[in-house]
Amino acid sequence: xxxxxxxxxxxxxxxxxxxxxxxxxxxxxxxxxxxxxxxxxxxxxxxxxxxxxxxxxxxxxxxxxxxxxxxxxxxxxxxxxxxxxxxxxxxxxxxxxxxxxxxxxxxxxxxxxxxxxxxxxxxxxxxxxxxxxxxxxxxxxxxxxxxxxxxxxxxxxxxxxxxxxxxxxxxxxxxxxxxxxxxxxxxxxxxxxxxxxxxxxxxxxxxxxxxxxxxxxxxxxxxxxxxxxxxxxxxxxxxxxxxxxxxxxxxxxxxxxxxxxxxxxxxxxxxxxxxxxxxxxxxxxxxxxxxxxxxxxxxxxxxxxxxxxxxxxxxxxxxxxxxxxxxxxxxxxxxxxxxxxxxxxxxxxxxxxxxxxxxxxxxxxxxxxxxxxxxxxxxxxxxxxxxxxxxxxxxxxxxxxxxxxxxxxxxxxxxxxxxxxxxxxxxxxxxxxxxxxxxxxxxxxxxxxxxxxxxxxxxxxxxxxxxxxxxxxxxxxxxxxxxxxxxxxxxxxxxxxxxxxxxxxxxxxxxxxxxxxxxxxxxxxxxxxxxxxxxxxxxxxxxxxxxxxxxxxxxxxxxxxxxxxxxxxxxxxxxxxxxx
Amino acid sequence: xxxxxxxxxxxxxxxxxxxxxxxxxxxxxxxxxxxxxxxxxxxxxxxxxxxxxxxxxxxxxxxxxxxxxxxxxxxxxxxxxxxxxxxxxxxxxxxxxxxxxxxxxxxxxxxxxxxxxxxxxxxxxxxxxxxxxxxxxxxxxxxxxxxxxxxxxxxxxxxxxxxxxxxxxxxxxxxxxxxxxxxxxxxxxxxxxxxxxxxxxxxxxxxxxxxxxxxxxxxxxxxxxxxxxxxxxxxxxxxxxxxxxxxxxxxxxxxxxxxxxxxxxxxxxxxxxxxxxxxxxxxxxxxxxxxxxxxxxxxxxxxxxxxxxxxxxxxxxxxxxxxxxxxxxxx
Numbered sequence: 001x002x003x004x005x006x007x008x009x010x011x012x013x014x015x016x017x018x019x020x021x022x023x024x025x026x027x028x029x030x031x032x033x034x035x036x037x038x039x040x041x042x043x044x045x046x047x048x049x050x051x052x053x054x055x056x057x058x059x060x061x062x063x064x065x066x067x068x069x070x071x072x073x074x075x076x077x078x079x080x081x082x083x084x085x086x087x088x089x090x091x092x093x094x095x096x097x098x099x100x101x102x103x104x105x106x107x108x109x110x111x112x113x114x115x116x117x118x119x120x121x122x123x124x125x126x127x128x129x130x131x132x133x134x135x136x137x138x139x140x141x142x143x144x145x146x147x148x149x150x151x152x153x154x155x156x157x158x159x160x161x162x163x164x165x166x167x168x169x170x171x172x173x174x175x176x177x178x179x180x181x182x183x184x185x186x187x188x189x190x191x192x193x194x195x196x197x198x199x200x201x202x203x204x205x206x207x208x209x210x211x212x213x214x215x216x217x218x219x220x221x222x223x224x225x226x227x228x229x230x231x232x233x234x235x236x237x238x239x240x241x242x243x244x245x246x247x248x249x250x251x252x253x254x255x256x257x258x259x260x261x262x263x264x265x266x267x268x269x270x271x272x273x274x275x276x277x278x279x280x281x282x283x284x285x286x287x288x289x290x291x292x293x294x295x296x297x298x299x300x301x302x303x304x305x306x307x308x309x310x311x312x313x314x315x316x317x318x319x320x321x322x323x324x325x326x327x328x329x330x331x332x333x334x335x336x337x338x339x340x341x342x343x344x345x346x347x348x349x350x351x352x353x354x355x356x357x358x359x360x361x362x363x364x365x366x367x368x369x370x371x372x373x374x375x376x377x378x379x380x381x382x383x384x385x386x387x388x389x390x391x392x393x394x395x396x397x398x399x400x401x402x403x404x405x406x407x408x409x410x411x412x413x414x415x416x417x418x419x420x421x422x423x424x425x426x427x428x429x430x431x432x433x434x435x436x437x438x439x440x441x442x443x444x445x446x447x448x449x450x451x452x453x454x455x456x457x458x459x460x461x462x463x464x465x466x467x468x469x470x471x472x473x474x475x476x477x478x479x480x481x482x483x484x485x486x487x488x489x490x491x492x493x494x495x496x497x498x499x500x501x502x503x504x505x506x507x508x509x510x511x512x513x514x515x516x517x518x519x520x521x522x523x524x525x526x527x528x529x530x531x532x533x534x535x536x537x538x539x540x541x542x543x544x545x546x547x548x549x550x551x552x553x554x555x556x557x558x559x560x561x562x563x564x565x566x567x568x569x570x571x572x573x574x575x576x577x578x579x580x
Numbered sequence: 581x582x583x584x585x586x587x588x589x590x591x592x593x594x595x596x597x598x599x600x601x602x603x604x605x606x607x608x609x610x611x612x613x614x615x616x617x618x619x620x621x622x623x624x625x626x627x628x629x630x631x632x633x634x635x636x637x638x639x640x641x642x643x644x645x646x647x648x649x650x651x652x653x654x655x656x657x658x659x660x661x662x663x664x665x666x667x668x669x670x671x672x673x674x675x676x677x678x679x680x681x682x683x684x685x686x687x688x689x690x691x692x693x694x695x696x697x698x699x700x701x702x703x704x705x706x707x708x709x710x711x712x713x714x715x716x717x718x719x720x721x722x723x724x725x726x727x728x729x730x731x732x733x734x735x736x737x738x739x740x741x742x743x744x745x746x747x748x749x750x751x752x753x754x755x756x757x758x759x760x761x762x763x764x765x766x767x768x769x770x771x772x773x774x775x776x777x778x779x780x781x782x783x784x785x786x787x788x789x790x791x792x793x794x795x796x797x798x799x800x801x802x803x804x805x806x807x808x809x810x811x812x813x814x815x816x817x818x819x820x821x822x823x824x825x826x827x828x829x830x831x832x833x834x835x836x837x838x839x840x841x842x843x844x845x846x847x848x849x850x851x852x853x854x855x856x857x858x859x860x861x862x863x864x865x866x867x868x869x870x871x872x873x874x875x876x877x878x879x880x881x882x883x884x885x886x887x888x889x890x891x892x893x894x895x896x897x898x899x900x901x902x903x904x905x906x907x908x909x910x911x
Binding site for chain 1: 746747748749750751752753754755756757805818820822823825
């Protein structure tokens with residue numbers, strides 16, 4: 001009986017439950033479990049920083065140690081979200097600095113972070129340990145200097161893919177000599193050169209350093225020096241991988257690499273000079289993760305590397321690998337779980353490399369554990385997609401980007417409805433799907449009927465009518481995030497599925513056929529949604545209801561309309577004409 | 581009346597899906613829907629049934645892509661005086677619209693389908709921006725000359741030349757955009773040269789100002805869409821500078837945006853060479869009006885705030901100022 005169970009026992013049991021969804025479920029069992037759970041929750045994940053307010057989070061979870069926040073919608077990565085949209089970290093850190101003096105970890109994605117915010121982090125949290133800023137922006141190396149200088153127990157500083165105003169490399173020298181706790185440092189997105197001696201000393205006094213991702217400015221000639229100081233590294237991101245071809249430098253580097261017996265992941269490789277590639281051969285057999293997506297090396301060189309990595313689980317490459325390289329991959333890397341192939345020349349219509357749908361088919365045949373695919377290519381066919389689907393029913397993430405919008409099956413000139421239909425039919429655990437190519441409403445019918453586990457769907461230049469959107473909204477039971485651009489989806493489907501939107505995290509629609517009036521009606525029907533219209537033409541208040549909106553972002557929230565919207569965003573609940 | 585290019589796309593149909601195509605005369609608003617009478621050219625489907633009727637209503641699908649000629653062409657009458665629209669069929673397909681349908685040709689399940697049209701039915705290609713309503717995302721599809729040699733049919737006549745791009749497409753994040761170009765931009769020496777330019781006006785006092793600046797939309801970022809205004813045109817446009825790699829590319833995009841009507845063939849832009857009646861200028865972060873094309877592309881990217889296409893006659897007052905500014909930058 002729950003009543004006779006001491007709280008301490010329940011707390012102890014709960015401490016083994018770490019997944020956010022499980023903890024949320026636990027808190028719904030009964031009031032006493034809700035109370036116990038909220039007092040012992042240490043990690044909070046907020047997928048949309050506007051879905052809830054800092055105050056609400058703090059009121060419910062008073063003893064949090066780790067906070068994870070996400071800000072802008074995913075399409076911000078592709079410049080579809082205008083500057084000034086929002087996603088500010090400062091209001092959060094202000095309140096957390098008062099409420100959570102023992103906060104240890106902050107993880108942010110697509111948020112706007114300021115130097116002042118970083119300074120506050122460095123001073124307010126005495127036991128601060130982990131800062132991960134993923135695709136963030138708005139801060140400079142001054143903010144990093146504050147973190148380096150003030151966080152005595154800093155374990156992790158990860159700036160992956162953030163846009164940092166790089167004033168100088170001096171920030172790194174702010175780590176005090178007494179700081180020996182560093183386990184992970186990712187500065188790959190920075191451009192300035194840091195003081196090499198400061199870097200070297202920092203690495204030398206960090207015995208627990210496991211992950212080190214250097215930036216491009218760290219020269220290759222100096223890499224072996226660093227490796228000698230940190231042979232315990234598990235993940236390394238090199239700097240620029242080029243230097244004058246000198247055999248002594250190469251053999252030094254090879255020797256330094258061979259000392260790194262724990263090395264499992266490699267990345268970096270800007271400006272690769274193939275002469276130096278053999279230096280990594282000795283570690284290839286241990287590699288589980290390899291990111292060559294900046295390496296502009298040709299197929300034979302890429303192939304030579306990957307075929308020496310039998311334990312590879314995750315690979316990112318440019319399409320220079322070509323079909324031949326992917327074929328070799330499928331034969332050598334039987335443990336591959338994740339493959340990402342990026343386009344080397346995305347804005348050119350003609351193929352500059354011989355990478356087609358065949359490469360992906362080969363990998364789907366040979367790599368039995370393949371679960372996650374991101375593939376950019378210039379041609380695709382229904383038969384290839386069907387083959388891939390039948391080969392790999394265990395796919396959970398399938399993102400295909402055919403570079404030309406609305407490209408049909410290149411063999412039959414038909415839409416790719418059947419191919420993607422086969423994907424959702426066979427891959428029953430599919431959680432994430434990105435569509436491309438010529439697609440009619442038919443593909444959405446298949447998705448609505450079959451993709452029951454689908455959580456995130458990205459659609460571009462597809463569909464014929466509202467029916468397509470209606471299929472998705474009415475059929476995909478697990479849908480959380482839906483992002484759509486340039487599709488003929490309009491008011492009808494949206495208004496016919498209003499309650500669905502409250503079961504999802506967010507919906508993004510840009511360059512579709514949604515009218516201003518429909519947005520107002522949606523907002524009226526669903527008061528717990530923020531229906532935000534983004535329109536940079538500047539005359540939203542005087543537009544007729546029938547006019548189409550540029551961009552629409554709808555998300556559920558318990559925090560009401562947000563207060564930090566720029567002038568080109570309107571919350572439809574606050575529309576002055578609507579109020580009449 | 582207006583004509584819309586439609587085709588009917590047939591696939592391996594699911595057994596319980598019936599689709600009907602309605603063909604309506606004039607402006608009749610019959611049971612089954614009609615075309616919006618304001619003559620708008622948006623390719624909208626009209627769902628006249630409400631959600632409750634879903635169990636026995638079939639949505640009519642109208643596709644605006646032309647597919648291969650393997651699809652049977654049922655009828656080939658002239659379309660004068662006909663409006664095309666969508667209607668609801670009921671049950672086995674047809675319902676109240678059946679009487680209006682021109683059922684000819686085909687066999688079996690094709691009987692109820694009225695027309696299947698190809699691009700040949702239409703005088704000019706009308707499919708330009710059927711899917712995008714926003715001015716900021718003009719759909720420019722590069723010519724498909726893929727290695728397999730297949731040809732796209734209908735949209736060929738509207739394909740713009742290579743080099744123009746759609747905002748945010750292909751969906752490659754900043755980190756992965758143009759690695760070959762990025763290598764030119766970010767080599768240490770290059771960075772050293774451009775850094776003073778980029779950072780000269782930034783007095784980094786960490787404070788509340790930063791937060792307020794962020795709230796006011798002032799950003800430190802070096803990429804963005806900028807507004808473009810042309811003299812004599814009321815409505816401005818926006819262009820994504822990050823999707824362009826050179827002045828030529830930018831000029832081409834602007835030429836597409838402002839000067840080209842859908843029918844005319846594309847001519848190379850003359851915006852940059854001074855021979856056109858317009859000149860391309862920009863406002864830099866100091867507020868000065870500069871001629872586009874004089875500084876290296878990367879430097880331009882870091883200082884441009886907005887673009888303006890100015891009439892050539894007005895640019896005379898620009899020239900001396902430009903000289904002045906040039907002097908200033910050299911100091």
